Structure formats: C-alpha cells, structure tokens
Amino acid sequence: MTDDGRRTGPVEHGFPHVETVRAAIGALFRALTAEGVRAYATSLDPAGAAFGPDEDLHLGAHRVASAVVGALRLPDARMVVAFRPMRDAATVELAAGPEYFVEVSDRFRVHRRDLVAALAHEAAHVLLHRLGLRFPVTADDEVLTDTAAAFLGVGWLLLDAYREDALTHQKLGYLTPEEFGYVLARRARLFGEDPSPWFTSPRAYEAYVRGRALADREWRRAPLAGAGRAERLRYARARRAGAAPARGAAYRFGRGEDGRMRVSFPCPVCGQWLRVPTGGGPLRARCGLCLTVLECAP
Numbered sequence: 127m128t129d130d131g132r133r134t135g136p137v138e139h140g141f142p143h144v145e146t147v148r149a150a151i152g153a154l155f156r157a158l159t160a161e162g163v164r165a166y167a168t169s170l171d172p173a174g175a176a177f178g179p180d181e182d183l184h185l186g187a188h189r190v191a192s193a194v195v196g197a198l199r200l201p202d203a204r205m206v207v208a209f210r211p212m213r214d215a216a217t218v219e220l221a222a223g224p225e226y227f228v229e230v231s232d233r234f235r236v237h238r239r240d241l242v243a244a245l246a247h248e249a250a251h252v253l254l255h256r257l258g259l260r261f262p263v264t265a266d267d268e269v270l271t272d273t274a275a276a277f278l279g280v281g282w283l284l285l286d287a288y289r290e291d292a293l294t295h296q297k298l299g300y301l302t303p304e305e306f307g308y309v310l311a312r313r314a315r316l317f318g319e320d321p322s323p324w325f326t327s328p329r330a331y332e333a334y335v336r337g338r339a340l341a342d343r344e345w346r347r348a349p350l351a352g353a354g355r356a357e358r359l360r361y362a363r364a365r366r367a368g369a370a371p372a373r374g375a376a377y378r379f380g381r382g383e384d385g386r387m388r389v390s391f392p393c394p395v396c397g398q399w400l401r402v403p404t405g406g407g408p409l410r411a412r413c414g415l416c417l418t419v420l421e422c423a424p
Contacts, residue, residue, distance in 0.1 A: 137288070137290050137295045137297045137302075137303065138302050139302050139303065139304060139333075140302060140304060141302065141304055141305055141340065142302065143269050143300070143301060143302070144305060144308065144340075146261075146266050146269045146270070147269060147273050147301065147305055147308065147309060148392075148397045149261075149397065150261075150269060150270040150273035150274065150277075151273060151277055151309070151396060151397055152396050152397040152398060152415070153259060153261075153270065154259075154273070154274055154277060154278070155396040155398075155416050156415065157258075157259045158257070160415065160416045160417040163277075163278075163316075163416070164316075164317075165199060166197075166198075166199065166278040166279050167279075167317045167319075168197075168279065169197070169279035169282065169319060169321065170193060170194060170197035170246075170279055170280045170283070171324075172324050174190075174193040174197070175190060175193060175194075175242045175283055176239075177189075177190050177238040177239065177241060177242060178238070179238065183209075183235060186238070187207040187209075187230075187241060188205075188206075188207055190241065190242040190245065191205040191207050191228070191242075191245050191249070192204075192205070194242060194245050194246050194249045195249055195252075197278075197279050197280050198250065198252075198253050198278060198279070198280060199253075200249065200252060200253060200256070202223070202224050203223055203224055203225075203226060203249075203252055203256075204224055204225045204226070205218075205225075205226050205227075205228050205245065205248070205249065205252070206225055206226070206227050206228065207228050207229075207230060208228070208229050208230070209229075209230055209231070209232050209234065209235055210230075210232060211231070211232050212229065212230075212231050212232070213231075214231065215230065215231055215234075215244045215247075215298055216229065216230040216231065216244040216245065216248050217229050217248070218248040218249075218251050220251060220252065220255045223252075223256070226248075226252050228245065228248050230244055230245070231244075239287075239326070240287045240296075240298065242283055243283035243284045243286065243287040243298050244287075244298060246275045246280040246281060246283050246284055247271060247272065247275055247281075247284060247298065247299055249275075249280065250271045250272070250274045250275035250278070250280070250281070251271050253274065253278070254270065254271060254274055265300070268299075268300040269301060271300075272284065272299045272300050272301045272305075272306070272309075273301070273309050275299075276301075276309035276310050276313065277309050277312070277313050278313075279313070281299075281306065281309065281310065282306075282310055282321045282324055282325070284298050284299045284301075284306060285303060285306035285307060285310065285325070285327075285330045285333060285334060286324065286325050286326055286327050286330045287327070287330075288303045288306075288327060288329055288330045288333060289327050289329055290329050303329070303330065303333030303337075304333050304337045304340075305337065306333065306334070306337065307333045307334035307335065307336055307337020307338055308337035308340050308341050310334060310337065310338075311334070311337050311338035311340075311341035311342070312341050312394075312395070314338075315341065315345070315395075316395055321334070322334060341394075344376075344394045345394050347376050347377075347391070347394075348360070348361030348377060348391075348423075349361060349377060349389050349402070349404075349422050349423055349424035350391075350394070350420060350421065350422055350423070351421035351422055351423045352421070353423070358423070361377070364377075364379070365379065365387070365389070365404055365405070368387065376391055376392055377390060378390050378391075379404070382403075386403055386404075387403070387404045387405065388401050388402060388403050388404060389401070389402060389403075389404050389424050393413040393415070393416060393420065394420075395413065395416045395418045396413060396415045396416035396418070398413055398414065398416065400413060400420070402422060402424050405424070406424070407423075408422065408423050409422050409424065410422065
C-alpha cells in the first residue's frame, strides 16, 4: 500500500470508486455469508490499537499486528513486521501461512499511531487471500481490500490516518476519505455502532459525516418505506409509467410471468438486487444474501 493510494498530488475527495465499493461489500457477503459477516460485529477498539512512544518498537508492532489479526478473525495467522526505507506505506508477502511477512515504511518508527492503520490494510489482504476473493483489476482489488478492512472492523484506522491542511496531507489506502466514511457508515448501521468517538483526526470525522450522509440517503430511497415525500412522488409517477427515471434512479420496473408489475432495487446493506410486487401497499422484503428485512412501500 502506498502512502496515499498511488497519488502524489492533493488528496482525492468524493466518491469516484463508490460502485466498486458497493460491489466489494456484496462480494464480502457472498464469500463470508450473512452469518460470517455478522461475526465481525465488534470493531478493533482504540485501546487495542494504541501504540505509545515508550513501548518497545518491535514488541509493540507485533502486539498491534496481533490485535488486527484477531479483529479480522485470523487466529492462526501471524504477521511478522519489519521496518525498512520504502516509498510504500507497507507491503505483505502473501503465502500459505501461518506466518505472513509485512514490511512497513521506516517513517512508522516515529509515526506510530498510523502503523496499525497500515497493518489493517495488509491484514485485510491476508484475509481476502485466504478467502480466495479478489477483483481482476489491481486498482479494484485494492479498493476491495480497503472496503473489507473498513466493513469488517479495522478500517476506521485507515480513515483516522487521514490528515490534510494547507501545507501537508496524508491519506493511507486507495479509497477517498469520504468513501471510507461511507463504508464505515454502512457497517455502523448494520451493527448499531458509532465509530465517531474513535477519530483523533478532525478531518477524518468530517469525511465520515459526508460518507454517512450518502449511506443514509440510500436508506431513504424508494421503494424503501423511509423515502421522503418528494422521492415517493417521483417513484409513484415512475411506477404509473412503468419506467424509472433515467437519471439517478436506483430501481427499475418489469412484469413477471403473471403479468403483474414488479420493482427491482438494491439492498442498502449488501447491494443484492431485490424484486417485489408493486401497488399492493406496504410490505417487508427479506434479502436472500444478507438476510436483512426491509420495510418497503412499493
């Protein structure tokens, strides 16, 4: 992993990778199953990630590496951490295990609070390697790795490593700060957790809030029952016409074999497309992938 996701200029913002992020979340549910994902309900807590300046460098590095490995439920994996001068923030040698060799930049000898963030990305690589889960394009695969780290409980550290002011900037990972916030917000809703008190970086918290706003909007889209009045009116017009608005609509219409109109829309938890009948009043739809029960007004 490079210091800023292979960018040397200003930090990229917004949601340029959001479609890949959504695909990555769905891929995690398919690889782990709904029960497997819910086994990651407890995030790595700040106390477990703390690495003070008075602690022995190598003992501390292996301690926090073990904490990350435990949080990602890799109890039989051991990360051996070594420091060396390098442009990248960190890199891992993927093999059969149980030992995985991670090299990290010498700068983490001093900037210790960011070391565990770099290790979180590399440990996520190990988890995905063991699952046999990867995307064919390298850039997309790195987005998958960051998404897995964030969605499975250790990636808040990667967002907390983001700092930016008029003179300097730092961002670890390949997602933008807002995309990290988006993934963390989707995780937070799934598990009823609030990561906001964990952020030591004010800019990281701001990015989390922006990402959370997008995640919240996805829960307020028709045909979900939480849609706002304007969205419900727009959806009703599209339903009568039998065709969703071309721009920005996250639903589509079609008729089943019985001739009845149905609407398809993505689950806001895992992204799996669901299909329910329209016009029959409120109903509950159960996602077959993540098993979430959704209140709908189709």
